[in-house]
Amino acid sequence: MLQRVSNPMMQQMMLTDMQNNLARMLEIQHQIATQKKFSKPSDNPIDVTRxxxxxxxxxxxxxxxxxxxxxxxxxxxxxxxxxxxxxxxxxxxxxxxxxxxxxxxxxxxxxxxxxxxxxxxxxxxxxxxxxxxxxxxxxxxxxxxxxxxxxxxxxxxxxxxxxxxxxxxxxxxxxxxxxxxxxxxxxDTQYTLRSVEVGMDFLWKGRDEILQLQVGDQMVKARLPEKWQDEKLDNIDDPTDFNRYRDPGEQEGYTLDDIAKAINDSMEMGNVKRLVSVTVEKDETRGVQRLVVKSHNGQPVRLTTWPETDQQKLAQGIGGTHVPAGFVADADSTMTVDFLNGVTYDVKVAAGDTLADIAAKLRSVPGIWASDNADGANQWLEVVARAPGTPYQIKLTGNVRNLFGSVDTVSSNPVDKNTDHSHIDLGRLLGIETALKSTELVPTWNVNTTAANGALHWKFQSGDRKGEIFINSDPNLTLQELATQITAVMGDWVEAVVETDAPDGTKPTPDPLGNSGANFEAATQRLVLRTKDGAPLVVYDGEKAGAAVSYARQMGVETALRGAGTVTYPSDGAGAFDENMPALMNVQVGDRSFTVKVCRKADTAELVLGAIASQVNEQAGTKLLDVDALTGGPGGSVALLSLTGEPVRIVDRGYGDPAYAAFTGGVAQQLGIQAGVRSTVAVGSDQAGATGTLRIQTQGRSVDVSVLATDTLQSLSDRIRGLTGDWLDVSYFDQTVQTPPGGGEVRLALAAKDGSPLSIYDVSGGAADTFRLRTALRSNVNVSGWTAAAGDQLTLSVNGVTQTIDLFDENATPPPPPPASVAANIDELAALINSRFQAQDLRAQVVDAGAGDRRLVLSSPRGYQVTVEAAGTTLANPIGIAPGITSPNRGGEGPFNQQVQVRTAANQKGQxxxxxxxxxxxxxxxxxxxxxxxxxxxxxxxxxxxxxxxxxxxxxxxxxxxxxxxxxxxxxxxLTELQSKISDVDLAEAATQFQMAQAVYQASLAVISKIVQPTLVDFLR
CATH class of the missing domain: 1.20.1330.10 (f41 fragment of flagellin, N-terminal domain)
Structure with missing residues (x-):
């Protein structure tokens, strides 16, 4: 079927084509102007996107x-x-x-x-x-x-x-x-022995020592001779002169700088500075200093201190013959002192001279000391050459011959130095000793390992080497036999030595003067353990040790931290405290510090110590710690081992929530692994009951804390923390986390950040006793008027060492009391105790409690328990510390009254x-x-x-x-070329396209004019 085509249709089509051609011309004209093929995404979505x-x-x-x-x-x-x-x-x-x-x-x-x-x-x-x-x-x-x-x-x-x-x-x-x-x-690893902090006024007054330093397989020794002479340089016949015991005014001592110089300059037994550098780090602002021993060839450094075995001669002496009391010279005579080197001195004795006059004239001879002594019925002279090792003779005429056995010439004899007067070594005092040394034991020490619960089981570890000794069949195990057993089992890598000390006093060694009085120090022995190659050593009681006896701990040679029991975490019931917060602990291994978190699921020693080892090892990136679960069950005992031999220090830290930062989870305290001093459990609402002052001391720092009668353990801990935050860790635990505290269980632990042991006691008041923090012995009466009386003796023990101190010289003339009192008042008694113990392993202080009330305090800078022995103590005037009493134990093991750090190797630090x-x-x-x-x-x-x-x-x-x-x-x-191809216009091509579009447009106009024009003519007709 044919479609009818009309003129309007043709016109419409022509107009549409013209419009399209015109639009195309405009598009091409726009592209030429912009040189782009498109101006909006819809022009070409794909190309625009590309x-x-x-x-x-x-x-x-x-x-x-x-x-x-x-x-x-x-x-x-x-x-x-x-x-x-x-x-x-x-x-x-x-x-x-x-x-x-x-x-x-x-x-x-x-x-x-x-x-x-x-x-x-x-x-x-x-x-x-x-x-x-x-x-x-x-x-x-x-x-x-x-x-x-x-x-x-x-x-x-x-x-x-x-x-x-x-x-x-x-x-x-x-x-x-x-x-x-x-x-x-x-x-790289730096091996350093860094001591605890000591004060800027520190003086070492210890015995003659040899410091043995080993770096790798090289070894050197340095001698540190004692600075002591056995008389006060006052040209007075003092009761303590030439008694062979250390007394006030006779010692000098070494500063820390002196010690560093003496070690560095030592050449006698090897060039020390060839292997190590010994320096002193000082902090003038804080008033403390440290001794630092550093290996400089990159190998571990080990330090062992030994007593000097080659005892020096103190002096040459002559002890006179007893003559009846009241002796006077009946005629002029002469005493000629001949030093056997061509030097002689004549001493003229006049008729009527007493023994005291003769002694005074002898003291006028350069280099000679003399004293007259009496025991009531008799008198006698003692003459000593002050310079050690100086021989001499005294030639006599007249009746002065009777003073020396009626001879014409009397020769001096050597006075030997007592073997030992202090059993604390410099290394142990400063915390840099790497050998394990037991407490001092009497020479007859033995244990019955066959008794019920008396078996000895020790575990040893050094790197991959492990060994054990188990003894349960010896009814009389001596220390030497124990050392022999250790050597038999592990002798290829462990060295076990028994170090002995002879008794002092009562002429145990040559003493022609017989001037020691009742002064006496008992003989002792101790076990020394270390590895032969200088590697770290771990020693601890094993699981088969007798339940009643842990010999390693009792003897002070255990290196492990032992935790036992279960943990009860704090809770305030329905209060604001978040029970899901982890309890925090700070774990320090040598110079490295780690934070450990434990949750409520870790409620046994095995779980907590396992968490500590795991977290520390993970943070360190290497295995520093290990655990040995000795006995199973919720209350079982677990050993935490330091595999590097560095000292391990654990303290409870405050919670992470600032609102509860003053509270800790109490985990370390409850398990018995908290460093320093730990109080026993108390009731939170208990109060001090009286105002006073609490003193906290280390070798380098000291603070007096004011105590109010209404203070609780919580308020006291807050005050201590505010005063000592830069050098003391304060760990307060409250079972109910309440402020103010209620009737719940509370504990307090104090630990020095540098690892120093603490001495805590009351200057006044009784807070240290009330809150169970006291570590020292303190007089319970005012001793401001104390003085020694005839026959007085004081016997003190610390770390197995027992010394008897003669407080009154009955032989001195003129008659007592003033010249004969070795300790005329409480201050002189404290000075005398410090001289005998060199203020190192035992320190005596007199504190003023106010209103003329003065108290004697006995403490140990090394954290040992101190005992005033009943046997050997006779005091006419009490010192307020009953004989037979021992200072309290606040968390320690063996001889220690607190948890102390033990090392068997140097600290390791990356460099x-x-x-x-x-x-x-x-x-x-x-x-x-x-x-x-x-x-x-x-x-x-x-x-x-x-x-x-x-x-x-x-x-x-x-x-x-x-x-x-x-x-x-x-x-x-x-990309630029491709993008240009996609989006840029080819101007030549665009011009051609424009001309073509223009031609089409003009042709369209011509065609449509042919169509439209006739129609218009027809219309006009």
Whole structure:
């Protein structure tokens, strides 16, 4: 069927085509003007999408190229820094090789050490390379200088551990910087013995000692002679002169600086500074100092102190013959003192001279001391040459011959030094002793291991080496037999020695004067344990030990922390306290500190100690601790072992919620592993009951805490924390978490942060006793008027050592009491006790409680229990401490009154190459050529390998980024070309298309005019 076509239809079609042609012309004209094929997404959705994506990629690539340019610039500057560091390293290595040459003179080694110091500083400056205000090796902390020197002069790193990264491609980060730990990793180990803190006025007045230092398989010794002379230099016949015992005014002592210098300068038994550096770290602001012994060849350092066995002669003496009391010279006579070296002195004795007159004339002879003595019926002279080891003779005429056995000439005899007067070693006092030393035991000590619950079971561990001894069949096990058993089982790696001390006093060794009076120190022995190769040693009582006897703990040689029992976590019922908060503990292993969290599910010793070991090992990245579950069950005993031999210190910390920061979970306290002093359980609402002052002391710090009558343990703990927060950990536990406290169970633990034992006592009042914190013995009466009387003796024991102190010299003339009282008042008694014990293992103090009330306090700086023995103590005037009483135990084991730290190895700490350089410099100064060649050179070379690795990585990154930049540029060219093809107009083609469209449009106009014009003519007709 044909469709009818009319003129209007033709016109409409023609007009539509014209419009389309016109639109096409306009579109082409717009494209020519914009040079783009489309102006909106609907023009060509697919091409528009592709073009936009390509544009985004091109823009990103441009930014990536900028990032790469910046990163490459950073890395190339880093390469410059690495080049400078490499140049310094090469010089260091050459000098290290040169320093190992055994033919170098001292001056050459000194010059090398000085050059190494300058190279270390040059390397530090190169490591602080800066570009445009940015430090290249600070990691993300580009505004912080990475390597600076601390107050002690050591180079430390204070930059970030992360590196700067730029986005080099989409979703691709690229490293453009190195942090200081990349190039100077702290992967070397520094072995250091760092003492507890002591005061700036510290003086060591101990016995003659030998300090044995071992680094690797090399060993040296240093002698530390006692600074003591057996008389007061007052030219007065004092009752204590030449009695062979230490008395006030006779000792000098060593400062910590003196000790460091004496050790460093020691050459007699090996060059100490060849192996170690001994320094003193001082904190003037806090008023404390430490002794630091550091190995400088990278091997562990071990220190063992031994008593000096070669006893020095005190003096040459002559003891006179007894003559009837009231002796006077009946005629003039002469006494000639001949020093046997051509020097003689004549002493003229006049008729009528008494024995006291003769003694005074003898004292006028240079180098001679003399005294007259009496026992009521008789008198006699004692004459001593003050200079030790000086022989002499006295030639006599007249009746003075009767004073010396009616002879014409009398010769002096040596006076031997008492074997020992103090059993605490310098190393143990300062906390740097690495050998295990038992408490002092009487020579007849023995145990019956066959008795019920009396078996001895000790476990030993050192690295992968383990051993045990189990003895249950010896009814009379002596200390020497125990040492022999240990040697038989583990003698290839454990050294067990019994150290003995002879008794002092009552002429146990030659004493021609017989002037020791009732002074006496009993003989003792102790067990010394250590590994032969200097490795850490773990010793503890095993699970088969008798239930009633734990010998390792009793003897003070157990190194494990032993926890037992279950934990009851605090709860305030329906209060605001969140019971889901973990209890926190701070665990310190050597110099490293860790935070341990335990939840309520950990309610037994086994679970808690297991969590401690697990979390500490995970945080440390190595196995520092291990556990041995000795007895099973909820209340079982578990041993926490320090595998590195470093001291372990655990304290309860406050909760993380600030509202409960003053409260702890009490986990360590309840299990018995809390360091320091632990009070026993008290009631929270209990009050002090009286005002007073509580004193807390270490060797380096002391604080007096005011106590109110209404103070509870909680308020007292808050006050202590406010006064001692920088040096004391205060752990308060309240079962009900209440403020103010109610009737729930509360505990308080105090521990020095440096590991020092604490001495706690009341200056006035009774808070230390009320809250069960006292560790010292304190007079219970006013002793301000105390004085010694004839026959008075005081016997004190500490750590197994017993000393009897004669307080009155019945032999002295003129008659008593003033000249004969060795201790005329309570202050002199305290000074006398301190002289006998050298104020080291036992310290006596007199405190003023106010209103003239004075009290004597006996404490131990090493945390030992102190006993006033009933046997051997005779006091006409009481000192307020009853004979037979022992200071309280506040959480200690064996001889200790608190939980103390035990070490068998040096502290370990990571150090970087700057630390290695410090070691190298010290080794060069000490001329440790063996250590330089065998150990330090290897460390220098290993660090050089790491430097080369970093340089290689830096160069590889530069090459990689430059290649990436070239690829991005090429990619952008290709993308730009493709995008142009997709979205850009070809002007020649567009012009042709426009002309074609224009021609079509004009043709359309011509055609339509042919159609429209006739129609119009017809219409007009």
């Amino acid at each position: 073009s936009l994506a390509m544009g985004t990629t091109i823009t990103e690539n441009v930014q990536y190229q900028r990032n790469i340019d910046d990163g490459v610039t950073w890395l190339k500057n880093t390469e410059t820094s690495f080049n400078q560091i490499t140049n310094v390293y090469q010089q260091v290595r050459q000098l290290a090789i040169y320093a190992g040459d055994g033919g170098l003179a001292d001056v050459d080694m000194g010059a090398i050490a000085e050059q190494l110091e300058q190279l270390q500083e040059e390397m530090r400056c190169a490591a602080n390379y800066e570009v445009e205000g940015r430090f290249l090796l600070s990691g993300l902390s580009t505004g912080i200088r990475p390597f600076v020197r601390d107050a002690s002069g050591k180079v430390i790193y204070q930059g970030s551990l992360d590196s700067v990264q730029f986005e080099m491609e989409r979703q691709e980060l690229g490293k453009v910087s190195f942090n200081g730990r990349d190039i100077f990793p702290a992967n 970087d190459f700057f630390g290695v350089l410090d070691d190298l410099i010290a080794a060069v100064k000490g001329e440790d050529r063996l250590g330089i060649s065998n150990f330090l050179l290897g460390k220098v070379t290993a660090w050089g390998d790491n430097l080369l690795k970093c340089r290689t990585e830096c160069g590889a990154l530069v090459n990689r980024y430059e290649n990436s930049e070239s690829r991005l540029k090429e990619n952008n060219l290709n």
